[in-house]
Amino acid sequence: MPGNSFGKALVLTTFGESHGTAVGGIIDGLPSCLEIDVPFIQAELNRRKPGLDFFSSPRVEEDKVEILSGLFEGNSTGAPIAFIVYNQDQKSTDYDHLIDAFRPSHADFTWEKKFKIRDPRGGGRTSARETLARVAGGALAKLFLQTKNILINATICQIGEFSIRDSSSHLLPKEILVFLEQLKTEGDTTGGVISCTISGVPAGLGEPVFDKLHADLGKAMLGINSVKGFEIGSGFRGASMKGSEHNDLFVNDNGIIKTLTNHSGGIQGGISNGEEICFRVAFKPVSTLMKAQQTVNASGEPVIIPGKGRHDVCVVPRALPIVEAMAALVIADHLLRST
């Protein structure tokens, strides 16, 4: 049973490899009569583009999205919407030295074990390029959520050991820029944490006991490349609190029932309570290094992987639109499941 579809009422199915013909997907279940703002979808894709700053990969592509179906005169018809981004940059020779070697902490080894074959060009299906289809699908979900005044906002709250307080700024603090530049010089990489908030979600979304809203958000985030952790509301910090501190007391705020605090992160018993949904996602450091690493090849022989190939020093800035896209897919799916 394959795993390239996501969602139950709004289903995104994706395809494509880093150096194949194209990446893309089909979104099925989007309501009809929705105005589809294609430039918005393109703008979302541009947010995840590599090469926009010094600490991400130098590979620059057009990544121009085309809608292939499901629209009539600019509106969704209720039929599946297929979209495609053709791959422009297919210098597959860059990766020839990797065909037999298992890159450390990449999926080369596990993919080989599972499928007995793999597309070694640029990581194939395991490339971050796969997330293009998530962002395009998520942009379509966002267009639907916007009609319900639901807004999603992801910000960086940690890079390496540096916390970021003022997440409203899109400029990284100077100390972090220095840190990233130094990593680049060393040929090394780092991880980080993204915080995401969703406002405007009505109370009542989520399907206990297994498809709780935060369980689906967690699955969505953990399915993104490099993600190692997810927490909702108080998260791991909540484990050390007392119940009397942690409980979110209900109050009547001019006729609307609200909570005084939001340790629940906007979800109680797996169902949204109308407060802002907030969660955090941990990313490991990028596995591809610019320095040589010891590993083995498919025959089990020790080999050295040279520090070569395109890569980001830190994936977190480019992951912001991906986190938002997956969150949008989950919220839209649950909106459609519960209506």
Next chain:
Amino acid sequence: MPGNSFGKALVLTTFGESHGTAVGGIIDGLPSCLEIDVPFIQAELNRRKPGLDFFSSPRVEEDKVEILSGLFEGNSTGAPIAFIVYNQDQKSTDYDHLIDAFRPSHADFTWEKKFKIRDPRGGGRTSARETLARVAGGALAKLFLQTKNILINATICQIGEFSIRDSSSHLLPKEILVFLEQLKTEGDTTGGVISCTISGVPAGLGEPVFDKLHADLGKAMLGINSVKGFEIGSGFRGASMKGSEHNDLFVNDNGIIKTLTNHSGGIQGGISNGEEICFRVAFKPVSTLMKAQQTVNASGEPVIIPGKGRHDVCVVPRALPIVEAMAALVIADHLLRST
């Protein structure tokens, strides 16, 4: 679209409320010709029983499981296995004072918003009693995994602010017992963290790009009552590491390809790599307090909830078999999906 089923190739569907007639479930997809050790299932249920020690709820029940179908002469036939635990203790009057009030950080409010009706007796479907069916279903999955030499072990690694190093002991350190006793006196509660390892999982389980093995484990854990966070391998700590520290180098260990470290937590690119799978789960403090709390009722009027009712000071000790059960369901599901 409802959410009371879990899994794709091995599907557990559960039912039941705290003070209804019974709780139970149906597991569909378990291989045939598997010897079903009913005393083992009962023993697993006994592990989550309340009332075994001073810091958990005084409600004591039989919780005797009955298998209703799917067996012939003690072996699974491939037909769905239904199991049931009748509720013995239905003193619903204990909960009468709660019918109109929304208990803080419980699911009363959200359930009301979603369904316009709720069973207020003991929390109804949102009661921890629902997890009985998870444990029974998980026990069936464990019986299958045991034939593959796959073992699952959950241990407490944190209660409140206290970390536990020697997780092999089943006795809590004295300082924690003192802390819990004090909380009980105060009518307060706390949370904790459970660590879980799975050994014997062959390389190759997991279905990218959305049904990655750790994504499904995360969803399974986040669906357990009170869980606020999940991390695999290095988790949130990994976010502050460098790639050169974090990468798990491959080596040839007498013909078997292994990794020198296991920051990946046994899963790379969403697929098991043959190393031990290890993850951690954060639980918030129990929401039910023995002290009075301010809240509102369904009419939005402020009311005081008295400190009354059965409850645990800390849910973590009783959650161990639940974490193991959900992990067993995920691994068994993926084993069956990939073969």
Next chain:
Amino acid sequence: MPGNSFGKALVLTTFGESHGTAVGGIIDGLPSCLEIDVPFIQAELNRRKPGLDFFSSPRVEEDKVEILSGLFEGNSTGAPIAFIVYNQDQKSTDYDHLIDAFRPSHADFTWEKKFKIRDPRGGGRTSARETLARVAGGALAKLFLQTKNILINATICQIGEFSIRDSSSHLLPKEILVFLEQLKTEGDTTGGVISCTISGVPAGLGEPVFDKLHADLGKAMLGINSVKGFEIGSGFRGASMKGSEHNDLFVNDNGIIKTLTNHSGGIQGGISNGEEICFRVAFKPVSTLMKAQQTVNASGEPVIIPGKGRHDVCVVPRALPIVEAMAALVIADHLLRST
């Protein structure tokens, strides 16, 4: 991947064997705040009871249904509704002679091939007793449909070679009664055809291109034991018509768009058009005979199966509530999928 669940938005999962402890099921996704008329469910079960007339099986059971969950003060809560019918009559010795022999046109052989084990008592999971859970689940779906004024009515339109014109009568014509009595004397059986109509279905139900409404109805019917054929509207007869005869012309009937004829059977392009839905279901003759039959056993040796065991001469009269139940599940599922 198992197959004991039916539906997407309204999911029925069933369990149970003919001579096991019980048969039953869980229905998940039924709307909350629905009054659950348990006597109605029981009445539906009584309609499929054997032993009510001379041409069906002499096995008489109570078949008393119990609801185990999902109700509060007589109304659905949105939680899964589990129901159970305990088996009263477990004279398994009746079937001992069948353990090794493959009964002709039964599922003994195929079940053995698939699962390597089978419950031989009364056909185990393949017994018609399995349909109890369908009827109970369908009764719950009917309660929901009744609130939408959707009514389902199945009638016998053929038994053996005898067509039945006046399907409104619940009494079989005398010539058919004579035919059935003669078959009983001979130890033989026959098949038949059931016609079913569904009125009150609003236009707009059905999910092209694969989950067309009649495709799901067809799957539902073909999944009933002994069903060999399904046709919607004009069905096989339509194949020999001309387009100019078959097309259902649209007219404006006092502001409502209707069709002059209904060869479409109430479904066009896989979506209901507001006309009465009508379909027909063909049942093969009962496979269990009262006369000896030649077959082989599990070792491939020829054996004679004596004409013994409980059985019906014709399954069609008892299948009426089953056809209705499965139709109700499909329509309710699609109602919930499309809202």
Next chain:
Amino acid sequence: MPGNSFGKALVLTTFGESHGTAVGGIIDGLPSCLEIDVPFIQAELNRRKPGLDFFSSPRVEEDKVEILSGLFEGNSTGAPIAFIVYNQDQKSTDYDHLIDAFRPSHADFTWEKKFKIRDPRGGGRTSARETLARVAGGALAKLFLQTKNILINATICQIGEFSIRDSSSHLLPKEILVFLEQLKTEGDTTGGVISCTISGVPAGLGEPVFDKLHADLGKAMLGINSVKGFEIGSGFRGASMKGSEHNDLFVNDNGIIKTLTNHSGGIQGGISNGEEICFRVAFKPVSTLMKAQQTVNASGEPVIIPGKGRHDVCVVPRALPIVEAMAALVIADHLLRST
């Protein structure tokens, strides 16, 4: 919940409208290391091409399929395989007169009721052009089945009122050609019946009690445009037989257990028994006529639809590869579900 995906272990998701940019799909779950014969896929598509003979539509297109993903050096990698056929012929003005009128027995009215919007160009998503993606997906499934020596063969067994005995010939008998030519002159159309056999299916496929093999075949066939009926084995004829005639007696044929007759159609109790699977599918007459028809428009006003537009006199010859494709998807899905 949308309906544009088919299958559980082998999932085909399709997209595209008659006069949009392209039609295509994604197939997920095909085993890795399978040699993908692209010319075979193209040849299958060519079989359903219009314009090859006088009684089908004059629209001639290239219908050239491109594979976009999931292959490496000509073999499947286990990643989703996307394929696309760009639309060449988009003379949408042909259909302008239909925008407001509901064509009789088409899906214009129901689509409008369901989605409030529709793509009127060539029938949009409801066009027979949608089946291109089924044929391409089915061709991929066939490539997998061929490695298991499973072969599928659909033949015409009835056109209008004319039965065809010698289905091995690909030439229609002269009386039928005369009949079709006369219909063309009259501007009328007719229906027909296709018979399909599947050989080489091992015993053991099918998932009772709901996903019986013939139930899934039935759903697959009923989801094809214009299909009104489905029967397996003896089908509707079986309803009038006696059990003693209908039962397929088991015999030992040189160590292999076979049946003497095959009224079961190769499936017993929903599971394949190793005999040839055989079923029949009824198609209604094409709804588009070359003569004027009375109908109403979206405002409910009576309008006349002129006899204009491309169409087939009888869809059955072109439906052969579609029937085979859907059958291949079902068998491959169940092979992968049961292993």
